[in-house]
Amino acid sequence: MSASRGAHRAASVVAALAGSLFLLFLLAPLARLIAAGGASGAQRLFTDAELRGSLLLTAVTATVAAAIGVLGGTPVAYLLERKRFRGRALLAALLDLPLLVPHPVAGIALLLVLGRESAFGGALLAAGLRVVGSPLGIIAAMLFVSAPLFVSAAREAFGRVDPRYESVARTLGDAPWTVFRRVTLPLAMRGLIAAGVVMWARAVSEFGAIVILTYNPKVASVLSYDRFTSFGLSEALPVAAILALLALVPLVALRALRPERGAQEA
Amino acid sequence: MIAAAGLGARAGDFELRDITFSVPSGGYGVVIGPAGAGKTTLLETIAGIVPQTAGTLQLGARSAEGVRPEERGIGIVYQRAYLFPHLTVEANVLYGARDAGFARGIARRLGAEPLFSRDVRGLSGGERGVVALARALATRPPLLLLDEPYGALDPRRRAMVRREVRALHRELGFTVLQVTHDFTEAGLLGDVAVLLDAGRMLQSGPPQRVFREPASPYIAEFLGAENIFAGTVRVLGDAAPDWVAGEPDVLARGHRAIEFDAGAFQLYTVGDAPAGRGHAVIRGEEVMLSETPGGGTSARNQLDGEITDVATLGALTRVVIDIKGTPLVASLTTRSAQELSLREGQHIWATFKAMAVHLC
Numbered sequence: 225m226s227a228s229r230g231a232h233r234a235a236s237v238v239a240a241l242a243g244s245l246f247l248l249f250l251l252a253p254l255a256r257l258i259a260a261g262g263a264s265g266a267q268r269l270f271t272d273a274e275l276r277g278s279l280l281l282t283a284v285t286a287t288v289a290a291a292i293g294v295l296g297g298t299p300v301a302y303l304l305e306r307k308r309f310r311g312r313a314l315l316a317a318l319l320d321l322p323l324l325v326p327h328p329v330a331g332i333a334l335l336l337v338l339g340r341e342s343a344f345g346g347a348l349l350a351a352g353l354r355v356v357g358s359p360l361g362i363i364a365a366m367l368f369v370s371a372p373l374f375v376s377a378a379r380e381a382f383g384r385v386d387p388r389y390e391s392v393a394r395t396l397g398d399a400p401w402t403v404f405r406r407v408t409l410p411l412a413m414r415g416l417i418a419a420g421v422v423m424w425a426r427a428v429s430e431f432g433a434i435v436i437l438t439y440n441p442k443v444a445s446v447l448s449y450d451r452f453t454s455f456g457l458s459e460a461l462p463v464a465a466i467l468a469l470l471a472l473v474p475l476v477a478l479r480a481l482r483p484e485r486g487a488q489e490a
Numbered sequence: 491m492i493a494a495a496g497l498g499a500r501a502g503d504f505e506l507r508d509i510t511f512s513v514p515s516g517g518y519g520v521v522i523g524p525a526g527a528g529k530t531t532l533l534e535t536i537a538g539i540v541p542q543t544a545g546t547l548q549l550g551a552r553s554a555e556g557v558r559p560e561e562r563g564i565g566i567v568y569q570r571a572y573l574f575p576h577l578t579v580e581a582n583v584l585y586g587a588r589d590a591g592f593a594r595g596i597a598r599r600l601g602a603e604p605l606f607s608r609d610v611r612g613l614s615g616g617e618r619g620v621v622a623l624a625r626a627l628a629t630r631p632p633l634l635l636l637d638e639p640y641g642a643l644d645p646r647r648r649a650m651v652r653r654e655v656r657a658l659h660r661e662l663g664f665t666v667l668q669v670t671h672d673f674t675e676a677g678l679l680g681d682v683a684v685l686l687d688a689g690r691m692l693q694s695g696p697p698q699r700v701f702r703e704p705a706s707p708y709i710a711e712f713l714g715a716e717n718i719f720a721g722t723v724r725v726l727g728d729a730a731p732d733w734v735a736g737e738p739d740v741l742a743r744g745h746r747a748i749e750f751d752a753g754a755f756q757l758y759t760v761g762d763a764p765a766g767r768g769h770a771v772i773r774g775e776e777v778m779l780s781e782t783p784g785g786g787t788s789a790r791n792q793l794d795g796e797i798t799d800v801a802t803l804g805a806l807t808r809v810v811i812d813i814k815g816t817p818l819v820a821s822l823t824t825r826s827a828q829e830l831s832l833r834e835g836q837h838i839w840a841t842f843k844a845m846a847v848h849l850c
Contacts, residue, residue, distance in 0.1 A: 386572070388568060388570075388572050389572050389574060391534065391537070391539040391559070391566070392566060392568070392572045393574075393585070393586075394537075394538075394539065394558075394559035394560050395537050395539075395559050395560070395562070395564050395565060395566045395586075395626075395631075396560075396565075396585050396586025396625070396626075396629055397560050397586045397629060398560055398586070399558075399560055407574060410576040411574075411575070411576060
């Protein structure tokens with residue numbers, strides 16, 4: 225009895241040690257980065273116009289990408305979650321593909337479709353819309369790599385809404401679209417906003433695909449890379465630290481948006 | 491009116507097959523069955539929520555084919571209520587109502603109006619049930635489907651709500667189909683009982699007939715029949731024997747006299763059961779007990795044995811009598827049991843009419 229208790233205690237100590245080391249590995253680099261560059265990064269916000277412009281560009285393009293993702297991804301997520309149709313599983317798997325390819329590869333793939341040599345990219349250029357080397361390219365890259373995260377999280381949000389709420393609303397006289405607007409959407413709203421925040425955060429942190437499509441104008445991730453390669457670690461540090469601090473914003477938002485326990489138990 | 495003929499439906503892996511029954515316009519139907527029988531699926535098929543895969547379904551004067559749930563004129567109340575948690579109680583009740591005054595009146599009668607200012611998520615199970623009922627009735631549906639709506643109500647509120655729903659049913663004339671586990675409720679409320687098990691209909695008809703004349707020993711057991719005996723049916727002939735003389739309706743019904751050999755004893759009955767192996771079902775409340783053999787009675791079945799158990803549950807007492815090794819259960823009022831001073835080991839006579847024996 226006491227031997228087994230001793231073994232249990234030893235296992236607990238090993239597990240706690242392993243867990244602590246794991247957490248340390250994840251958090252220490254970011255903590256060190258913020259400690260080293262946070263103050264100077266905050267100072268640079270007032271003095272470095274390129275950094276301010278880059279952050280603004282990042283925020284705007286990520287917001288536009290997230291908005292497009294929410295508008296296009298919400299019906300797709302709803303269909304995948306609620307409807308049974310042939311090829312549903314295949315479509316769901318294909319939607320995850322952008323998450324699995326290396327991001328420069330995603331950028332190259334986008335370049336093939338949106339570049340000036342491509343039919344579509346050429347047509348856009350003829351219509352006055354330049355994608356490569358413009359904010360549109362940034363938005364396209366952000367959308368490509370982050371939209372699957374939104375669809376996946378939005379599916380979960382819809383999945384948490386018991387279909388019987390919708391059934392009851394139908395029997396109370398509402399057509400499917402009205403049920404979606406009056407019942408499904410409000411019940412899934414917190415989860416959908418959280419999914420949008422995840423997508424936005426992922427878009428802000430994107431580098432690999434953006435750098436292929438639009439090196440200039442520079443988003444914050446590209447700027448930190450540019451400063452690192454051009455001027456060294458000391459110049460890259462403040463930009464990197466600001467980006468790490470900005471990542472706390474969606475983190476706090478996501479905690480606030482966690483679904484309430486039993487919120488849908490009525 | 492709800493009329494289903496050969497109705498089939500599929501919900502995931504579950505299949506509902508060959509359901510046939512009819513509840514007249516303004517009638518009250520009850521659906522009985524064990525968990526997993528398909529009771530909720532049946533209601534959802536009628537509501538158009540689960541797609542119908544076979545048969546026909548008539549709702550009122552029209553066929554339900556191709557009619558969407560929102561056009562069927564159906565109110566559904568689930569056991570779990572499914573109140574919209576993002577809306578107030580009042581907004582839930584008024585959700586589908588065209589006449590807010592009427593909806594509020596319904597809520598008042600069911601006792602849901604005092605809850606209007608409460609948060610839906612803070613309601614008790616019983617309160618949710620009442621609000622869900624008010625929400626469904628507020629749309630004035632010609633058909634009301636109830637999936638064990640009274641389960642979460644405390645006994646006092648259950649009696650009140652049941653009474654009000656009955657009163658509204660009479661006043662507004664809607665048709666009801668209610669799922670219940672409560673056989674007493676089924677017997678009291680229903681014009682039609684539908685018995686389901688494993689997605690199939692076992693039997694349907696007036697509740698009294700379903701209870702008294704179950705179609706199989708399984709149904710009899712499910713419906714709580716105390717005495718089910720396996721044995722052999724012997725048809726005594728087309729002409730009624732002398733012992734049917736006291737049963738004026740027997741010949742009129744064209745039934746034949748039958749002797750049922752249960753091994754330890756013989757039973758006499760009438761019916762149209764074929765000769766051969768079969769089962770005899772006698773409900774406990776049909777069995778009368780006396781200390782001496784009953785003389786001057788028309789009851790054809792008289793058996794004697796020894797009491798092996800007397801169990802009192804409130805006003806009712808359940809007595810088990812050993813008849814040549816076979817237990818026979820009698821249900822009687824506790825007062826009768828006391829007057830007879832029934833006790834274990836006592837010798838007793840059990841008497842029941844031929845008509846109390848149902849063969850299946």
